[in-house]
Amino acid sequence: MxxxxxxxxxxxxxxxxxxxxxxxxxxxxxxxxxxxxxxxxxxxxxxxxxxxxxLVENAKLKKDIEQLRGQLQDKQRRRSVKAPPPRSLSPAPESPVSQPIREKQSRRKRGERKGEEDSLSLGAESRDDVSRLDLRVGRILSVRRHPLANALTVQEVDVGENAPRTVVSQLGGTTHLEQLQGSLAVLLCNVKACKLRGVVSQARLMCCSAPDDYVELLAPPTGSAPGDRVTFLNYPGEPDRELQAKERVWELVQRHLQVDSRGVANYKRCGFEVKGKGLCRAPSLTSCPIR
The missing domain is CATH 1.20.5 (Single alpha-helices involved in coiled-coils or other helix-helix interfaces)
Structure with a gap:
């Protein structure tokens, strides 16, 4: 086109x-x-x-959260301060029946306070966003059909390392696979290596797809080179060394990955960017999911 x-x-x-x-x-x-x-x-x-x-709106939200967290912690400290006992010349002895009840209530309150503090701590450490993905530019050196599965293809891809990575993909309705050889693509590089029908796959090709199963590879901006990092302005964290399956990070992030109406790849309206070179795009598709 x-x-x-x-x-x-x-x-x-x-x-x-x-x-x-x-x-x-x-x-x-x-x-x-x-x-x-x-x-x-x-x-x-x-x-x-x-x-x-x-970015400005996110900074304001973070400031509001910090203020609310400080108010909650102050409230918890005030609740933990014991009230002074009432002055009395002859305090009435505590009932043997009421003493176990009071101890049980005290333990329950201490447990509630601990649960609130633990939830605050977990909220501060949680980071299930796109910054945990190691996305890099790669050059497809070769592409061939999987020897044991016609629906799968096997690519050798240079991602700026000493040796190329083997990637097994399901490209659906993509035609003219030979045209992919030599082209640039975006790869997810910190997935755990797995064997697919006898071939070990060491990364994942980032694609977008239309309702009729037509698939396109995301295209890095002009001037990109194998090994260039794909980053996100609003999510500056460092990627995991390897994504753990039990944490389901890919599943949580993937639902927010899409190509917008202008053909730009984004996560929650924040573009896939190769710093100093531009944004990643779909060659022709728009308003479709990224997988």
């Missing part, structure tokens, strides 16, 4: 070709390329403004 076909009106193209039949096509290609670059620049600027706005 020619992405520049709708950038210039047909009347202008006809006029240029009429004025200069010999070089008219080269002039039109120049105008189309310039218009496409201008559109890409405008989209990138809009995305950066949205990300900065979200």
């Amino acid at each position: 020619d992405k520049t076909a709708d950038l210039l009106p047909p009347s202008l193209e006809a006029a240029i070709l009429k004025l200069d039949p010999e070089d008219g096509e080269q002039i039109m290609e120049y105008f189309k390329t310039h218009a496409l670059l201008s559109r890409e620049k405008a989209l990138l600027q809009t995305s950066v403004r949205e990300q900065k706005k979200l």
